[in-house]
Structure formats: structure tokens, C-alpha cells
Amino acid sequence: MREPLAGRPKPAAEERRGLGAALTGRLGQLLVLLLLVGGVGALGAWLAAKGPETAAQRVLRTPRATLSFIPPEQRQPRPQPPAAAAPAEAPAQPSVQPSTQAPQTAEAPAPGPGPAAPAATPPAATPPASTPPAATQQATPAPAAPAPAEPAPVAPPPERRQVVLAHNPALIENSPHGLLPKAGEGGLVAWRAYAHPFDPAEQRPRIAIVINGLGLSGAATEAAIQDLPSQVTLAFTPYAARLAEWIPTARAAGHEVMLALPMEPISFPQSDPGPQTLLTSLSPVENLDRMEWALGRFTGYVGVVDLEGSRFTTSEQSLLPILQAVKERGLMYLDSKRASTSLASQVAANIDLPYSVNTRFLDSEASRAAIDRALADLERLALSSGSAVGIGHPYPVTLERLRAWLPTLSDKGLVLAPVTATVERRARG
Numbered sequence: 016m017r018e019p020l021a022g023r024p025k026p027a028a029e030e031r032r033g034l035g036a037a038l039t040g041r042l043g044q045l046l047v048l049l050l051l052v053g054g055v056g057a058l059g060a061w062l063a064a065k066g067p068e069t070a071a072q073r074v075l076r077t078p079r080a081t082l083s084f085i086p087p088e089q090r091q092p093r094p095q096p097p098a099a100a101a102p103a104e105a106p107a108q109p110s111v112q113p114s115t116q117a118p119q120t121a122e123a124p125a126p127g128p129g130p131a132a133p134a135a136t137p138p139a140a141t142p143p144a145s146t147p148p149a150a151t152q153q154a155t156p157a158p159a160a161p162a163p164a165e166p167a168p169v170a171p172p173p174e175r176r177q178v179v180l181a182h183n184p185a186l187i188e189n190s191p192h193g194l195l196p197k198a199g200e201g202g203l204v205a206w207r208a209y210a211h212p213f214d215p216a217e218q219r220p221r222i223a224i225v226i227n228g229l230g231l232s233g234a235a236t237e238a239a240i241q242d243l244p245s246q247v248t249l250a251f252t253p254y255a256a257r258l259a260e261w262i263p264t265a266r267a268a269g270h271e272v273m274l275a276l277p278m279e280p281i282s283f284p285q286s287d288p289g290p291q292t293l294l295t296s297l298s299p300v301e302n303l304d305r306m307e308w309a310l311g312r313f314t315g316y317v318g319v320v321d322l323e324g325s326r327f328t329t330s331e332q333s334l335l336p337i338l339q340a341v342k343e344r345g346l347m348y349l350d351s352k353r354a355s356t357s358l359a360s361q362v363a364a365n366i367d368l369p370y371s372v373n374t375r376f377l378d379s380e381a382s383r384a385a386i387d388r389a390l391a392d393l394e395r396l397a398l399s400s401g402s403a404v405g406i407g408h409p410y411p412v413t414l415e416r417l418r419a420w421l422p423t424l425s426d427k428g429l430v431l432a433p434v435t436a437t438v439e440r441r442a443r444g
Contacts (some may be wrong), residue, residue, distance in 0.1 A: 022073055069156035073202070084315045106387055182314035183208050186345065193311030196344045204345030206317045206369055210270045211246060211433035220397040222424060223248060224417065225349065227320060231253025235409035242414060244421055245269025249433040250320050251347075253277070253309040254289055262313045271433045272316045273349065277310055278324030281354070288323045295327055297335040301347040306337055306410045310344070317435055318347030318369070322407075325353035334362055340367040347438055349373065371437045377407035377417075397429055 123187035185199040186208060196205045227245070229236045230251040239249055240261070249265050250273040251258060263274050279295055291309055293302045310319075319341060327333055328350065338359070341348050347369040350359035363370035372394050377389045389405065397403035407413045424431055 016154055024149060070322065074381050087177065090320055109404045164227040168348055187314060188309060190307060194313070194314050195307060196316075196346060197311050198343065198345035201240045206345060206347040206435060206438070209266070209271065209315055209317045210435040211248075211260045211269060212437040213246075213432055215434075215436075217430055217436075219430040220400075220427055220428055221402040221436055222375075222393055222397045223402070223432050223434040224421075225250055225320065225373075225404065225406045225407050226254050226409055226413075227351070228322065228408055229275075230258060232409060233257070233413070235414070238411075238414055240265045240268050240270065241411050242418060243270075244417045244431060247417075247421075248273060248317075251313070251316075252322065253291065253312040258313040262315055264282075268317055269280040271435060272313075273434070274309060274316050275322040276306065276319045276324075278321045278327035280323035280327075281325045283326065286323065292323075292335070293327055293337065295335075296332045297333075299333075303336060304339060305418065306340065316346070317350060320349035321351050321359070323353060324351065325357075328359045329354050331358050331362060335366075338362050338368055342366055346436065347371070347405070349434060354434045369438045371404055371434055373406045374403040375405045377405050378410055378413045381408075381410050381412055383412060383416060386413060390420050392417065394427060394429060396423075402432070402433060404437055435444055 133255070158369065177243075181205075182194070183199070183205075185203060186196055186205050187194045188197045189195075189344045198204050200206075212310060224243075224246075225248045226239050227250040231251050231254070236255075239247075243308055248271040251265075252275045255261065262272055277292040279292055280286050281295070291305045293305055297305075306429055319327055338348060348359065348363050348371075350357055350363070350370060352359075352373045360370055360372050362368075367386075375389050375392050377393075378386055378390075380386075393403045393405045405416065421431060
């Protein structure tokens with residue numbers, strides 16, 4: 016017969032399940048909650064009691080850097096020229112240079128004891144000749160220590176040449192586009208005020224050279240300013256970024272300066288001189304506004320020369336307001352003669368504007384042979400008419416041929432002149 020089930024012991028698995036159910040039940044949850052609350056309370060009590068002490072210990076263990084400021088009054092006694100001048104007072108320092116110590120013992124052997132004196136004397140016997148240089152070397156740093164303090168307040172030597180004002184304030188007016196040229200009182204005008212000195216009594220035929228379109232290449236601009244004679248006139252494009260640097264540098268080197276004014280070419284818009292180009296399709300007000308933008312890019316120039324402009328200079332309607340404004344501002348005008356039908360010189364003569372006309376482009380073909388032929392043409396035209404103007408560009412070959420050719424003019428009975436010396440003025444009618 017089977018034993019009743021109630022009398023049998025429960026298996027271990029059933030006991031574990033019963034214990035787990037008891038722990039996950041309400042009683043178990045209550046116990047866990049009590050344990051958590053007790054633990055948090057104990058941690059809080061410990062922090063309240065030991066927290067400040069622990070923080071203080073951590074601060075003490077943290078490395079710190081302490082900076083102290085010593086006022087200049089306390090730092091001035093620092094130089095030690097007297098201590099260096101009397102090395103006998105500090106015998107510990109000569110340990111680095113034993114040769115200095117030896118002569119001092121040799122000079123005064125009496126105070127030292129008998130056996131000690133001979134021990135120090137043998138090393139001193141050899142270097143007495145080298146001792147005076149060592150002594151002088153110690154004496155030299157002593158006066159040299161205060162020396163650096165004296166030049167410190169002195170301003171550093173200005174190596175760069177500072178240039179004077181690039182313009183005459185009496186010939187400048189403010190505008191929304193910057194400083195613009197204007198005619199001054201008493202007949203003072205920019206084309207005369209900024210002109211390169213030239214003897215009006217000079218009787219030899221004159222040749223003027225103008226390098227147009229400068230400012231876009233730093234190397235070419237620097238070469239034109241520094242390598243060409245000061246009688247050569249330099250024309251800068253208004254789009255150049257370093258005009259504030261180039262213009263004063265060019266004028267300090269003695270060059271006359273001109274503004275290269277962008278004008279519409281026949282091939283426009285395939286050939287575009289830039290966003291501020293004067294166009295025949297614009298009204299006079301719009302073109303004058305563009306011209307004032309260009310005029311305001313820098314100061315100190317004698318006049319303007321057209322950049323491109325083979326179409327614009329053939330339109331009297333477009334050209335007249337521009338040249339009238341050039342005259343009112345006391346400038347001169349150089350007609351580059353890009354188009355053989357250019358009306359610029361005729362319009363300038365009609366309104367009594369000081370002007371000059373280009374005779375030859377030097378580098379329409381940028382080769383040595385072509386440039387040399389153009390320069391020979393300039394000589395011939397200057398000898399036949401009394402003056403000639405050549406316009407070139409800052410190509411390396413152009414500058415190289417000019418450097419070789421310009422020194423030969425005097426032997427040929429010609430004189431290099433600034434462009435203002437070739438100005439022609441004709442009264443109206």
C-alpha cells in the first residue's frame with residue numbers, strides 16, 4: 016500500500032520555488048525596500064559626517080601652481096655688476112673656471128698655510144697668460160648686463176621708407192566712392208601738381224613711355240616701379256588689390272601715375288575689361304558713376320588713359336560727358352588710340368582738355384624683334400614731329416627691351432620725358 020502524500024517530505028526544488036515566491040511577494044518587496052532605504056540613509060549620514068574632511072584632503076593632494084607678481088621696484092636691485100666686478104668676494108663661483116681662482120691664490124700666498132700654497136700654485140703657473148682674458152671675459156658681461164635694458168625703450172630702427180601723402184589735400188574731395196580729384200584754387204590742378212619735373216626749356220625731341228595695366232601682377236608691377244627710370248609713366252588698373260601700396264611706392268620712386276579707365280572695346284562682351292567698364296549702352300549718369308568708382312580707387316594721379324575703349328572712344332555722345340568731367344577734375348587725358356577712328360583727341364581739343372595721344376603700341380606682338388621695331392619707329396617719329404608717346408604693357412620681354420633701349424636715347428639726340436611733358440592744349444575754335 017502507498018503511503019499517504021501528506022507524510023512525504025517535499026523535494027528541494029519545491030522548497031526553492033516556495034522561497035522565491037515568498038521573496039517576490041509583498042513581503043520580499045518590503046524587505047528590499049527597507050534595505051535600500053537603510054543603505055541610502057547610511058550613505059547620507061556618512062557623507063554628512065565625513066564629506067567635508069574628504070574634500071579638504073583631496074584639495075590638499077591636488078597640485079597647484081602659485082604665481083607671484085614682483086613689482087619693478089623690487090626687481091631693479093637684481094643686476095649684480097659689483098658682485099661680478101669683485102670675484103674675490105664670491106670664491107664659490109670660480110669653481111666653474113678654476114683658472115680664475117689660481118691667480119688669486121698666487122698673488123697672495125702669505126695668508127695660506129705652507130703645504131696648501133704649493134698645491135694651488137702649480138696649476139696656476141701655466142695659465143697666468145690665459146688669466147687676463149678670463150678676467151676680462153668676466154668683466155665684460157658685467158657692463159653688458161645693463162646694456163640691453165637701455166635700448167629696450169628706444170623705438171626699433173625704421174628700415175622701411177615711409178612715403179609722404181599720396182595726394183595734395185587741396186586737390187581732393189570726399190564722395191560716396193572715396194576721395195576724388197578736384198581742381199584747386201588759383202588754377203592748381205592735379206595734372207600739374209603730380210607731374211614729374213621736366214625742364215620746359217628742353218629742346219631735344221621728347222619720347223614718353225607709358226606702361227599700362229599695372230597692379231594685377233605683383234612681380235611685374237614691382238619690376239616696372241624699381242627697374243624703369245622715373246621719367247616712365249605708370250598707369251594702374253582700378254581692379255588691382257594693392258593700390259594703396261603700389262601708388263605711394265611708384266610716386267616715391269619719382270614716376271608719374273595714371274588711372275587706366277576701362278572702356279568698351281569693339282569685341283565686347285567677348286572681351287570684357289571688367290564690371291565697371293564704361294559702355295555705350297549706358298546713360299551718361301551711369302557711366303559717370305562708374306568712372307567715379309574708378310577715380311576713387313586711389314589718389315595722386317595726373318590723369319586717365321583708356322583701357323581697351325576701341326568702341327567707346329568712337330562715340331562722341333558717350334565720350335563727351337566723361338572727358339568733360341576729367342577736365343573739371345583737373346586731370347589730363349591720354350588717348351591710347353585703340354581705334355584709328357578714335358574721337359578722344361578731337362573731343363579733348365574742343366573742350367580745352369589737356370591731352371596727349373599714343374603714337375605706337377610697343378608690344379602688340381610681344382616679341383623682341385617686334386618691340387625693337389616699335390621702339391625704332393618711336394625714335395623716327397619723335398625726330399620728325401618733336402615728340403612721341405609709346406604705350407607698353409608689363410610683359411617681361413617689354414620691360415627687358417626698355418631697360419636695354421632707354422639708356423641709348425641721349426646719344427641719339429632724344430630725351431625721355433614724362434607723359435605730362437607731351438600734353439597738347441588747343442583753344443576751342
